Amino acid sequence: MSKVTADISISLDGLVAGANPSLEQPLGEGGEQLHEWVLGLEAWRRVHGLEGGDTTASSELVEESLASTGAYLMGRKMFSGGEGPWEDDPNAGGWWGEDLPFVGPVFVLTHHPREPLTSKGKTMTFVTDGLDAALAQAREAAGKKDVAVAGGADVIQQVLAAGELDELQVNVAPVLLGDGTRLFDGAAPQALELVRVVDAPGITHLKYRVAR
């Protein structure tokens, strides 16, 4: 059964990015600390076209996600960063590079029409008619596999608020960022079901099932 999942790293104070994010520093001040746990993993490096790397208790979770994901839903800021007239810039989103680090097609929720990006058989499609339409396209592309909501926080919040999120894994980094972008900001009150806790080097993985 296909699920809609989200998997995102946060600071202990609940932030997915530090203060003052910019094109140069898309994760804001200190935000890179949230992702240190994954950068050295062999599983992550392989998807990013890199050799070598470590295997930790996190590796199995990354492999599991890669194996179960059929398509991605992504917010516009995560595609091209910050605010600005990015739609006039043919290089917007260029940081994703030619080797797109995804195991399925990506659907970017945006207000700005744009031709799909294709690189080495992988595609990023821009959907301008709203969350429901983007999710429907991602679901169709995913088939029996899952739709992974790749972030950022605002898209995860939208999917959660729409009652469309099945599973949420938060990876809690042992750091306080103090200020930045919250994963949860005015979410509707609700109980979740804790599914799994994995205590891995540099990160704590907490996976919850969301009632629908």
Add this chain to the structure above:
Amino acid sequence: MSKVTADISISLDGLVAGANPSLEQPLGEGGEQLHEWVLGLEAWRRVHGLEGGDTTASSELVEESLASTGAYLMGRKMFSGGEGPWEDDPNAGGWWGEDLPFVGPVFVLTHHPREPLTSKGKTMTFVTDGLDAALAQAREAAGKKDVAVAGGADVIQQVLAAGELDELQVNVAPVLLGDGTRLFDGAAPQALELVRVVDAPGITHLKYRVAR
């Protein structure tokens, strides 16, 4: 070596209390869900003068805290709730009852002078000359044992900001409250060291060492 510790339950969205706390509902809307994990524990019930109860993976942590705590530091709101001219009310803080559920003396940080409360050999002392003075009194009372910062969030934030917190255990409840009082609100950016993860029924205990 005596430590200053804090141990507090939060929602997955980082709140220690829900919206609209009041004297009648001091934990705000939905806030009682943060503490459900502890109410049925034999260890907790014993300290509150109640019989029976369960033993779970959380019990060892509660016992550990009871054994290591020599004194408490508490905020004024946690003593008597909300805003208001409580200092004119001889019954303020009355919810703590006659069987004070503490294993050592309590020092309440407040702006309002008040005579100590004593009940069955246990005391609550009101300190009006600031955090440093209150911590010093609590440390002296604790001796070789620890000072537990009992909350609320504002006092934990003050102790953390003052660089006086040694250990922080957050107990993450599987619930989103949406709005309320944040445990961390504009904390100074800093790295922590994860000491222990305990996956217990209804709660996830994450214990961190704070660099001083």
